[in-house]
Amino acid sequence: MRRSLRQLIWPLVALALLLVFNAVASPSFFHVQFVNGRLSGAAIDVLNQGAPVMLLALGMTLVIGTGGIDLSVGAVMAVAGALAAKLLHLDAPVALAIVAALGVCVAAGIWNGGLVTVASIPPIVATLIFMVAGRGIAQLITDGQIITINPGSSFTVIGRGVIGGLPVPVVIALSAALVIAAIVRLTSLGVFIEAIGGNEEASRYAGINVRWIRLSVYAIMGLLAGLAGLIDTADIAAADANNSGLYLELDAILAVVIGGTALTGGRFSLLGALVGAIIIQTLSTTILMTTFRGHSVPPEFNLVIKAIVVLMVCLLQSDELRRMVLQVRRVQG
Amino acid sequence: MKMHLNRHWPLLTTAGVLVALYVAASIAYTGFSSWFQFAQLFADNATLGLAAIGMTFVILSGGIDLSVGAVIALASMGLAVLVSHMGLPVWIAIPLVLVIGTGFGAFMGAIIQMFKLPPFLVTLAGMFLARGTALLLTETKRIEMSDSAGIRALSSVLVVDFNIAAMVFLVAVLVAWAALKYTRFGRTVFAIGSDESAARLMGLPIASTRVGIYAISGVCAAAGGIVHVIGTQAGDASVAFLLELDAIAAVVIGGTVLAGGRGSILGTLLGVLILGIITTIPNYQGNLNSWWIKIVIGLLLLVFVVLQRVSQRWSGARG
Amino acid sequence: MADALIEMRGIVKTYPGVAALDGVDFSLRAGEIHALVGENGAGKSTLIKILTGAERRDRGTVTLEGAAIDPRTPVQAQRLGIATVYQEVNLIPDLTVAENILLGREPRGRLGAIRWGEMMRRAQQVVDKLGLHVDIAEPLRACSIAVQQMIAVARAIDQHAKVLVLDEPTSSLDATETAQLFALMRRLREAGMGIIFITHFLDQVYEVSDRITVLRGGRLVDTHVTNELPRLALVAQMLGKSIEDVSKSESRGRPAADSSQQECLRASRVFKRNAVQSFDLSLKAGEVLGLAGLLGSGRTEVVRLLFGIDQRDGGELSICGESIGHHSPRRAIKAGMALTPEDRRAAGLVPHLSVRENMLLALQGAKGWARRVSVREQQAIADRYVRALSISTPDIEKPVSQLSGGNQQKVILARWLLMEPTILMLDEPTRGIDIGAKEQIELLIDELRSNGMALIFISGELDEVVRVSQRIMVLRDRAPVGELSGENLNTHAVMRQIAGETAGQAHA
Known part of the structure; x- marks a missing residue:
């Protein structure tokens, strides 16, 4: 517990700084109201819009924990949305649409995991294949059109509904976080993932079923990406195979890294990844809300800030930099 | 001779796929096999091709560069701003953009090398930075340049149906091929990708080579952006979105191994042409939709990655 | 010595907490093959690292042809004429043989362009001179490990190396390949090169070396002319004993196991190419079987096969009466087996x-x-x-x-x-740990055995194996050479089998 808290300090400090900046620069940020049975306000919006990346980051944490990576999650999101929308378009029941979409996403995850474990293809290459082809499959399903969903359909609840005052995407993301945390920490899955990422050879000697664990991690990733895709599609009540989930694999990886999990695998932090995802979303919201001398800051500024964040996080984790700093200190002292 | 066939079979497979595609398309579609179409293939894919050439260096050394699409956009927008907004003559603006591209790549290479950071994350930051800067340069995100005499002049150059983009691409292929084959730098690129610690023990200059590799990727992407401007007579900050994926795909389909050490520029050229033909076919075949392109590229990637895997096991068994 | 090529005097190297080398002297003449031998922790690799610039000494002097040298990197050492060929060949697998010989020194023409024709010609000359038959246009990875090593030697020669360090070059070579390498080494010796040869194979030491230096525990034991040093004496020195010691007070093994006990492990004619030759093995409940042999003799390979880390190429294996087909650690564990690996860091612990x-x-x-x-x-x-x-x-x-x-x-x-395994295999459980912990582990083994567990015990310390085991299987050069038990089980006997000498020779 203590160890995981220590891991979380930097991301939490970063988030706190961002929030303080917001509190000062745009006081409306923390203005949360209860309107028409739902909470509303910028802070709630951050969570709501950040939900897909939070879901992806949860799965990506596990994948990166084993020392892998999954570039295909954005494409998987697109497939989920496309399939669900297509089925709804064909008057399929909502439940069937959801189950079928999620099922296909799990299959996509197993495909990725299979390439990694059975064919021993490096994860970055293995998932690149579905990253490219998956979006094509999504477009194939939608025939290249944007399929709209009847805004009255109960399916849209996934993206727009409210439960207990909270937007449904937030509820889904937080419950998924709880479920994943429970699965990972109440079973041995978490320890196995950390063991494989920390020392695969030793894990094999200890009789851990390395292949199976790897495979299931990619399958879980597929499921979570599917959920994220459904939220995205339900939110705009349309499946846009071209843009759904675009770039989000990168945001998810970024969230995991910000959360203190190293790309090399081993110790991972689900909570850190959630904080990382919230930081990323807060950044974009902050930039949208911030005004500078009466002018609003262009949203593209977000990308530049992100670049700086990535570089800072990398440097903070760099052993090489730590070594250099220590050396300089020793010379001076 | 058999030995040499063994060594070159990944390249031969790629060549086979290309020839089969070309012949099939030529038979199926009238006009496809014309000289003009052939030249057009190079012109249409010059930007991708240039990016893929830079990416070949990076991947041969065992790295990856996610920033190339964004650098193309930055170069495209940068050139437009320099020429249209600041009134610089083209012959000054173009070298300036190339220098910026080189510097951008070299900077990423230096960070990767100095702090021993994963190229994936550093070039991801580079991608955000370059795309963000490109989008922030102007409020319009796109600058029409048909009023620039210099750009118009460049875009009208045509040598036996090859326009300037196609020629730059082909010259870059030649230069890159020669650099990889005939310079110590080129051989060091292979050595780093094949076994970095051995290369270090052999006294090869790792640090400067790595910086050079990313600088080349930067300059190639910048050149890609420039020819795109010349071709479309406009600077555009949202161009070449996720083009790095296509570039990586072209390199892998061209037989270069993502782990580094093995591959060729010739293969990359073939890979680019394969992608080029696949993307052109829907223009002829009305009922074939563009998303099939992605699926087919994904399948080709799968086939080539698995082939590489098999050939690695096979050669590993001998070693 | 007038013709000393390398003189190392009083070399000291301390790592945090450990003295890796404690005042070691070493000399190498031009035109000799000098074997450097020693068990784990002897300091061989540290000594070589200091000579080749991979590590820096704390104290002591190194001279090359009389001039003091202090290489800070392997590249500097190479420039001075000290080349190293490792077991893991440090060349570029994807480049051609020719390039690997000449990389960094390629002949270049105008504009600095590499002249491939000239390069091929020169590389061909080099390999011809060494009598190697390789296609220099092939990528290195297409060559066998033996040829790759000889190419590494060729590179060293073309760099005008005066001193060649061969660090366990023969570990993954078969007999023919080893013979080829030895032929090459002899030619280089005739040409006046000084060669340092590190190996675990005693036969090879006697086959090619002119002198032998034995290190133990970071100290120099002695340097001998090879044909003046009997094998048994060499083994004794490596294991830290004197011959008189051995014949007087020797550790005795424990009484044989209760023959009524059930057999729980049987291997017959199990082998794996390039790892260990065909061996038979049987183990009963309540018995400790020791595996003895020098480092690299095949001890670890045996337990790796039994535990399913490696797949055997042939032979029958049954655990607790259950015949094992395709093997894996999971299978082994399910059948009641356990293995503590030799390399704790790489295969045992998950550090974080x-x-x-x-x-x-x-x-x-x-x-x-x-x-x-x-x-x-x-x-x-x-x-x-x-x-x-x-x-x-x-x-x-x-x-x-x-x-x-x-x-x-x-x-x-x-x-x-x-x-609570039925069979527990301990590969070097006492290596690198303090005396107290060692004794505890020995006591524990005894207790487990008397409670009916079957154990396989590997240790580089002969006394310990003999003390702990009831039966010992001796391995030499990756093959079983004998089994000792009961009356015959004592350190002297084990050492003789390791040395590959008959009793008569030993007393001669």
Whole structure:
């Protein structure tokens, strides 16, 4: 517990700084109201819009924990949305649409995991294949059109509904976080993932079923990406195979890294990844809300800030930099 | 001779796929096999091709560069701003953009090398930075340049149906091929990708080579952006979105191994042409939709990655 | 010595907490092959690293042809004329043979362009001179390891190396390949080169070397002219004994196992190419079988095959009466086997996981991910074993990487003991740990045996193997050479078998 808290300090400090900046620069940020049975306000919006990346980051944490990576999650999101929308378009029941979409996403995850474990293809290459082809499959399903969903359909609840005052995407993301945390920490899955990422050879000697664990991690990733895709599609009540989930694999990886999990695998932090995802979303919201001398800051500024964040996080984790700093200190002292 | 066939079979497979595609398309579609179409293939894919050439260096050394699409956009927008907004003559603006591209790549290479950071994350930051800067340069995100005499002049150059983009691409292929084959730098690129610690023990200059590799990727992407401007007579900050994926795909389909050490520029050229033909076919075949392109590229990637895997096991068994 | 090529005097190297080299002298003449031998922790590799610039000495002098040298990197050492060929060939697998010989010194023409024709011609000359038959246009990876090593030698020669260090070059070569390499070494010796040859194979030491230097525990034992040093004396020196010692007071083995006990492990004609030759083995409950032999003799390879880390190329294996086809660690564990690996760091510990998590890893692995041992139960088990094995750690939640070597070893031991295995295999469990911990482990083995466990015990310390085991299988050069038990089981006998001498020779 203590160890995981220590891991979380930097991301939490970063988030706190961002929030303080917001509190000062745009006081409306923390203005949360209860309107028409739902909470509303910028802070709630951050969570709501950040939900897909939070879901992806949860799965990506596990994948990166084993020392892998999954570039295909954005494409998987697109497939989920496309399939669900297509089925709804064909008057399929909502439940069937959801189950079928999620099922296909799990299959996509197993495909990725299979390439990694059975064919021993490096994860970055293995998932690149579905990253490219998956979006094509999504477009194939939608025939290249944007399929709209009847805004009255109960399916849209996934993206727009409210439960207990909270937007449904937030509820889904937080419950998924709880479920994943429970699965990972109440079973041995978490320890196995950390063991494989920390020392695969030793894990094999200890009789851990390395292949199976790897495979299931990619399958879980597929499921979570599917959920994220459904939220995205339900939110705009349309499946846009071209843009759904675009770039989000990168945001998810970024969230995991910000959360203190190293790309090399081993110790991972689900909570850190959630904080990382919230930081990323807060950044974009902050930039949208911030005004500078009466002018609003262009949203593209977000990308530049992100670049700086990535570089800072990398440097903070760099052993090489730590070594250099220590050396300089020793010379001076 | 058999030995040499063994060594070159990944390249031969790629060549086979290309020839089969070309012949099939030529038979199926009238006009496809014309000289003009052939030249057009190079012109249409010059930007991708240039990016893929830079990416070949990076991947041969065992790295990856996610920033190339964004650098193309930055170069495209940068050139437009320099020429249209600041009134610089083209012959000054173009070298300036190339220098910026080189510097951008070299900077990423230096960070990767100095702090021993994963190229994936550093070039991801580079991608955000370059795309963000490109989008922030102007409020319009796109600058029409048909009023620039210099750009118009460049875009009208045509040598036996090859326009300037196609020629730059082909010259870059030649230069890159020669650099990889005939310079110590080129051989060091292979050595780093094949076994970095051995290369270090052999006294090869790792640090400067790595910086050079990313600088080349930067300059190639910048050149890609420039020819795109010349071709479309406009600077555009949202161009070449996720083009790095296509570039990586072209390199892998061209037989270069993502782990580094093995591959060729010739293969990359073939890979680019394969992608080029696949993307052109829907223009002829009305009922074939563009998303099939992605699926087919994904399948080709799968086939080539698995082939590489098999050939690695096979050669590993001998070693 | 007038013709000394390399003179190393009083070399000291200390790593935090360990003296790796303690005043070692070493000299190499031009035109000799000098074998450098020693068991684990002898200091061979540290000495070589200092000579080749991979490490820097704390004290002492090194001269090359009379001039003091102090190479700071391997590249500097190469420039001085000291080249090294490692077991893991340090060349570029994807470049051609020719390039690997000339990389960094390629002939270049105008504009600095590499002249491939000239390069091929020169590379061909080099390989011709060495009598190698290779296609220099092939990528290096297409060559066998033996040829790759000879190409590394060719590169060294083309760099005008005066001193050639061959670090376990023959470990993965077959007999023909080894012969080829030796032929090459002899030619280089005739040409006046000084060669340092490191190997675990005693036959090879006697086959090619002119002199032998023995190191033990970071100290120089002695340097001998090869044909004046009997094998037994060499083995004795490597193992830290004197011959008189051995014949007077020798450790005796334990009485033979109760023959009524059930056989729980049987291997017949099991082998794996390039790892270990065909061996038979049987093990009964309540018995300790020792595997003795020098480093690299095939001890570890035997247990790796038994535990399913490596697949055997042939032979029958049955565990507790169950015949094993395709083998794997999971299969072995299910059948009641356990193995503490030789290399704790690489194959044993997950460094960032806690003592508790590391201990429970195998049990949890066997139960599967869904049936988790509750944290309370885990803590109880971990606490119990921390006490039982007196593991000194402030806290069972500490990352295992922060423990000392002995305590790390005990954590791995606990991992397997709590599985209550039928067969426990211990590969060098006492290496690199303090005396107290060693004694505890020996006592523990005895206790486990008397409780009916079957054990296989490997140690580089002969006394220890003999003390602990009831039966010993001796291995030499990756093949079983004999089995000792009962009356015949003593250090002297084991050493003779390791040395490959008959009793008559030994007393001559």
